[in-house]
Amino acid sequence: MTNAPRAVLAANRAARLRDFAPLTALIVLIGVIAAFAPSFLSVSTMLLLGADTATLFIMATGLTWVILLGGIDLSVQSVASLASVVLAVAVSHVGGLAIPLAIAVGVVAGAISGFAQDRLRIPSFITTLAVGGIAAAAALVLSGTRSVPLPPQAAGAVGWITASTVGVSHVIPIALVILLGSLFAERRTVFGRWTFAVGAGEPAALVAGVPVGRVKVGALMISGALAATAGVVLAARLNSGSPTLANEFLLPAVAAVCVGGTALTGGVGGSLRTLIGALIVSVVRVGMTFVGVDVFAQQIVFGFVLVLAVAITIDRTKIPVVK
Amino acid sequence: MSGIAPPVLSLQGISKSFGPVVAVRDVTIDIRANEVVGLVGENGAGKSTLMKILSGLFPPDAGEILHHGRRLQLNSPLDAARAGIGMVHQEQSLLPNISVAENIYLGRETRFMRGGTIRWKAMRDAARRQLDRVQIAVDPARRTETLSFSERQMVELAKALTLEEETDGQIVVFLDEPTSVLEDAEMRILFDRVRALKSRAAFVFVSHRLEEVLELSDRIYVMKDGEVTAEMPTAEASVERLYHLMVGQQAHAEYYREDRQLPCGAEVVLRAEGLTLPGQYRNIDLTLRAGEVLGIAGVIGSGREALTRTFAGLAPHAQGKLTVRGQTVRLRSPGQAVRCGIGFVPQERRTEGLVLPMSVAANMSLPSLRRFAPGGVLRSGRERQVAKDWVRRLTIRTPQVETSCANLSGGNQQKVVLAKWIEAGMRVLILDHPTRGLDIGAKEDVYDLVRDVCAQGVAVLLTADTLEETIGLSHAILAMRDGAITQRFDAAPGRKPSQLDLIRHMV
Amino acid sequence: MSAPTTVAGPAPASARGSRRAAGVQLRGLVPLGVLILLCAVISVMAPEFSSLGNLRRLLSAAAIPMVLACGMTFVILLGSIDLSVEGVIAVGAVILSLLVANGVNQNDFGLVAVPLAILAGAALGLVNGLIHVHLRIPSLIASLGVGFAGIGVATLILGGSAVPVTDPLVQSIAFQRLLGLPGIVWIAAAAVGIAWLIQEYTRLGRWTYALGGGEDICRLSGIPIGRVRVGVFTLAGTFYGLAGALCVAQFGEGQALIGQGFLFTVITAVVVGGTSLAGGVGGILNSVIGVLVVTVLSNGMVLMGVPPEYQQGVQGLLIIAAIALSLDRKRTRFVK
Incomplete structure (x- = not known):
């Protein structure tokens, strides 16, 4: 209530920063790399970058829905790994149906997290941590703790994912379809509007009659579905499923969402920003590899990029006590 | 009876505004030693702002606070504590999960420390002495949440009175709506204690239960719209007179x-x-x-x-x-x-009434969103048109219907809240x-x-x-x-x- | 602006107070009851459970989670969370393994290296706390970032390989027996003792409870909230650093992924012990029981022939069950 004008001004300033900083950063990063290696701007490199970003982007898009609500999904990497194992194991039995089956497993994982959050009133970071543990265990049990290669007969059922048409890997159009679907859901559906309303002001959304619990479950189901989709794409690209396949994905995925400008406090952001965030993460990774930064040291950089992005984007008026 | 005593605490022309809203205007109040001062006023009359100023939560815009005649600068709650100003809050300020003794000495544990560790026995003994003085038999080692509400209130009183140990002069204890959730018998006990403790401290009894104020106070101040509108000895006051002063004259x-x-x-x-x-x-x-x-x-x-x-x-x-x-x-x-x-227009307009960061149009359509989305697809053109109609009909002052509700004035925000319910039928x-x-x-x-x-x-x-x-x-x-x-x-x-x-x- | 309005206002209090008191006491005993029941069931189904050798194995397995829980308990008592556990363990382990006699370089500093590993943990905890407090971002994210950075640092130093430790003294920490129990168990017991003393007898410990109970009231009482928070995260890092050193002793090598799985175990243990994620309720002794529950359960599953890969899943269910049974749900209307 106090100093409303100043708070509003600060909020507007933060909003402007959130709006333009990510895109500017992306352009600057690409410019810097291109200055050192002009071939970076070639079509083939760009397509490769796109294909490499696709998996991360798909997972981060799902996560975006949960973060828009002010929650978090720590289960995405385990769910993706589980989906890859389900795909690898099931494809020899049911062929192409293994793909929807793997995605359905992700939906179920999200639904369990969601119901635990809504009905049992457990914060999402704990329910998803726990469900992540369950998913990891399921993947280990199902795979016999080993990596499961895709059988040769899977080429027809799964191979189309990684095939190319006129030099464009199919994972790029897959990611684009997911982007468009997510954008449509955000901007033109009741569920999308409800998501923003709950994230921006849960008490008011509740009073306005928004089914808050169902929205939360729905967002976690989307996150589970897209994490599983990312797992399927990853398995197709690596030609195997494994219980540790997506183990290094959680941090880059959270980083992609936050760097893109979706605030951890909810209500601000969206999948277009996440696309930019995912591209930044990819470009930074390429750039670091190019400069010779060790793959493992990149985790350090992402850790701090994440912290910085969150520090810039969160709306502190919504969390009087930062815990 | 205490008319000749010098004031322990004296507020001189205190004013405080929040943006355009004047919360307290030119308030002058004296609190003398060993007296109970009543402070009455309706919600929003400025009582709580005044108490927050005296707790050191924010400084006044104008005016000064004199403590035993000396100017007092309150920059933090600690300053208020050092000056011997204690608060007994309505929404109690005791932590439920720690012991009674710890609550009494919260933030002031240092004097029970030896060699880096807390001497529990010393703290509990000190706490027990304080509890004895308000005549309440509670084990200082008990977890606070296991106490009854009125016991906790007594502990708060004891905590406020420990400020004696911090200051040389007499202390002033503010009792903020202390009786509103007490049973009658519990209220009697509180009143008895306050009367007994008058020899040690001055009390300010803040309440809108006028009969109780009349019973306990020696002198009464009335606040209305941020100003002190009257001051009188209790002998000259009555419920009717106080109420009239609190609410002012009949409107047309x-x-x-x-x-x-x-x-x-x-x-x-x-x-x-x-x-x-x-x-x-x-x-x-x-x-x-x-x-x-x-x-x-x-x-x-x-x-x-x-x-x-x-x-x-x-x-x-x-x-x-x-x-x-x-x-x-x-x-x-x-x-x-x-x-x-049934549509609810809540008191907490900014948290429950509106999703503040969202636009005027989005807030108006929120309860009836499905009607704007035949076949599941939002028709944002229709949504905007409906919002524009309401903005015109209710003369809502907003640059556009896409403007965030955070940028609207309170009155216009309230109109948006009403519009959304009328629109939802x-x-x-x-x-x-x-x-x-x-x-x-x-x-x-x-x-x-x-x-x-x-x-x-x-x-x-x-x-x-x-x-x-x-x-x-x-x-x-x-x-x-x-x-x-x-x-x-x-x-x-x-x-x-x-x-x-x-x-x-x-x- | 304002906290979510609670519907249930202060009701006629005396009856409610005493009923609540009874509830608090009963609830405190539940984890202990679960532990006893668990032990009873397992020893019936797998009689070798109660053999001396198995009990020794059990306590050894509980040692490292116990040391970690000493740190994590304070963080959760604040109402915060610390996801940096595995990263800090990695840094502590790698530093220790590279400073004592090892198979990679010529260093041989002996046990002097142990305090250095602990110090490194404290430093990471300090960074964690400073980021959380001074950038004002939730501890969830600050510690996620610091944890990954820790694993990155450890991997960077080692280049992804493992360092075999040849110093016999380090090994002896884990296996040298004293009064029939391995050294690591005694170290864990000492850590619990220290943590308990800090919790009960220092201002840091008491203020941790106070902050968990309500930060606004603490601010009004003049408690240096930021310093307490940074202090707690530093303390937690110190314990994780020690745990990293113990990992080296137990596994005989140092590597970046040495701490994998411990985060999950320790959060489960603390929560199952009855320390509330909302802060302010629980403590070290709760965590001792929590760690024992988790360890007995996994030990029992091994004895009953359940493959180890089921562990994480069972722990996941355990977390949800423990919180669902413990949370005072009336107070948390808006769950993010």
């Missing part, structure tokens, strides 16, 4: 658009029979007709807040029968209330302090709107900031006390009850 009938108060319809849209929520309200019977404004009058703790939230779907009733438009329901969620045609509106924090012009707009919706057959359940607002707007008024309805008043134009009529059944 036109102010509340009484000429536009139409007789209400016959259709009963909401009926409660024997509605009960233990600890909050009991045996509530009421009927609400189409086009009627039903006011509920009662002090804090009368149960009217919980009753309001029951109809909004935020606090389901435990027993009794609730019928909304012919259907018996128990409202478990606001979503269910909305489906029954609600048949019942629950208005919870609908004019809180609004300036006079905006208030009048809200009154006009209330008359408009009633003319269209919407029923309104009103809990208002002031009694005069309740009287002016309502067709009928229910007075509540201690969780029960004590009297029903008819309030047709020209036959409105007086404030004193209502007060008699409220306190």
Whole structure:
């Protein structure tokens, strides 16, 4: 209530920063790399970058829905790994149906997290941590703790994912379809509007009659579905499923969402920003590899990029006590 | 009796504004040693701002605070503690999960430390001595949440009195609405203690329970609209006189658009029979007709807040029968209330009324979003058009319908809240302090709107900031006390009850 | 602006107070009851459970989670969370393994390296706390970032390989027996003792409870909230650093992923012990029981022939069950 004008001004300033900083950063990063290696701007490199970003982007898009609500999904990497194992194991039995089956497993994982959050009133970071543990265990049990290669007969059922048409890997159009679907859901559906309303002001959304619990479950189901989709794409690209396949994905995925400008406090952001965030993460990774930064040291950089992005984007008026 | 003593604490011309809102204006108050000063005023009169200034939470814009005649600068709660200013809050300021002794000495543990560790025995002994002085037999090692409410209040009192150990002069203890949740016997004990402790400290008793203020205080200050409007020895005060000073003179009938108060319809849209929520309200019977404004009058703790939230779907009733438009329901969620045609205009406009960061248009369409999305696809053009219509009809001052509600003034925000419910076709509106924090012009707009919706057959359940607002707007008024309805008043134009009529059944 | 409005106001209090008191006491005993029941069931189904050798194995397995829980308990008592556990363990382990006699370089500093590993943990905890407090971002994210950075640092130093430790003294920490129990168990017991003393007898410990109970009131009482928070995260890092050193002793090598799985185990243990994620309720002794529950359960599953890969899943269910049974849900209407 106090100093409303100043708070509003600060909020507007933060909003402007959130709006333009990510895109500017992306352009600057690409410019810097291109200055050192002009071939970076070639079509083939760009397509490769796109294909490499696709998996991360798909997972981060799902996560975006949960973060828009002010929650978090720590289960995405385990769910993706589980989906890859389900795909690898099931494809020899049911062929192409293994793909929807793997995605359905992700939906179920999200639904369990969601119901635990809504009905049992457990914060999402704990329910998803726990469900992540369950998913990891399921993947280990199902795979016999080993990596499961895709059988040769899977080429027809799964191979189309990684095939190319006129030099464009199919994972790029897959990611684009997911982007468009997510954008449509955000901007033109009741569920999308409800998501923003709950994230921006849960008490008011509740009073306005928004089914808050169902929205939360729905967002976690989307996150589970897209994490599983990312797992399927990853398995197709690596030609195997494994219980540790997506183990290094959680941090880059959270980083992609936050760097893109979706605030951890909810209500601000969206999948277009996440696309930019995912591209930044990819470009930074390429750039670091190019400069010779060790793959493992990149985790350090992402850790701090994440912290910085969150520090810039969160709306502190919504969390009087930062815990 | 203490008229000749020099003031322990003296406020000289204290003023404080928040943006354009003046919370406290030129307040001068003296608190002398060994006296109990009553401070009365309605919600929003500036009492709590004054107490926050004296707690060191924020500095006054103008004026000064004299402590035993010396100027006192309060920059933090610690400064206030060092000056011997203690607070006993209504929403208690004890941590539930630690022991009584720790609560009493919270933040001041240093003197019980030796070699980096806390000597529990010393702390508990010290705490026990303090508890003995307010005559309460509580083990200082007990977890605070295991105490009863009145025991905790005594612990708070003991905690405030330990400030003696910090300061040379006499201490001043503010009792902020201490009695509103106490049983009668518990209140007697508190009063006895305060009288007994007068020899050691000065007390400021802040309350709107006027009879209790009259009983306990030696001298009384009355605040209204941020100013001290009167000061008198208790001998010269009476409930009627104080109340009159607190609420000011009668407003004109036109102010509340009484000429536009139409007789209400016959259709009963909401009926409660024997509605009960233990600890909050009991045996509530009421009927609400189409086009009627039903006011509920009662002090804090009368149960009217919980009753309001029951109809909004935020606090389901435990027993009794609730019928909304012919259907018996128990409202478990606001979503269910909305489906029954009940819209809630909450007191917390900025958190519960509006999704503040979202646009005017998005807020207006939120409860009826499905209607804007035939086949599941939002028609944002239609949404914008509808919002524009409302902006024009209600003269909402906003640059665009895409503007975030955070950028609107309070009055315009409230109009958006009302527009969203009218747009959603609600048949019942629950208005919870609908004019809180609004300036006079905006208030009048809200009154006009209330008359408009009633003319269209919407029923309104009103809990208002002031009694005069309740009287002016309502067709009928229910007075509540201690969780029960004590009297029903008819309030047709020209036959409105007086404030004193209502007060008699409220306190 | 304002906290979510609670519907249930202060009700007629005396009856409610005493009923609540009884509830608090009963609830405190539940984890202990679960532990006893668990032990009873397992020893019936797998009689070798109660053999001396198995009990020794059990306590050894509980040692490292116990040391970690000493740190994590304070963080959760604040109402915060610390996801940096595995990263800090990695840094502590790698530093220790590279400073004592090992198979990679010529260093041989002996047990002097142990305090250095602990110090490194404290430093990471300090960074964690400073980021959380001074950038004002939730501890969830600050510690997620610091944890990954820790694993990155450890991997960077080692280049992804493992360092075999040849110093016999380090090994002896884990296996040298004293009064029939391995050294690591005694170290864990000492850590619990220290943590308990800090919790009960220092201002840091008491203020941790106070902050968990309500930060606004603490601010009014003049408690240096930021310093307490930074202090707690530093303390937690110290314990994780020690745990990293113990990992080296137990596994005989140092590597970046040496701490994998411990985060999950320790959060489960603390929560199952009855320390509330909302802060302010629980403590070290709760965590001792929690760690024992988790360890007995996994030990029992091994004895009953359940493959180890089921562990994480069972722990996941355990977390949800423990919280669902313990949270005072009336107070948390808006769950993010």
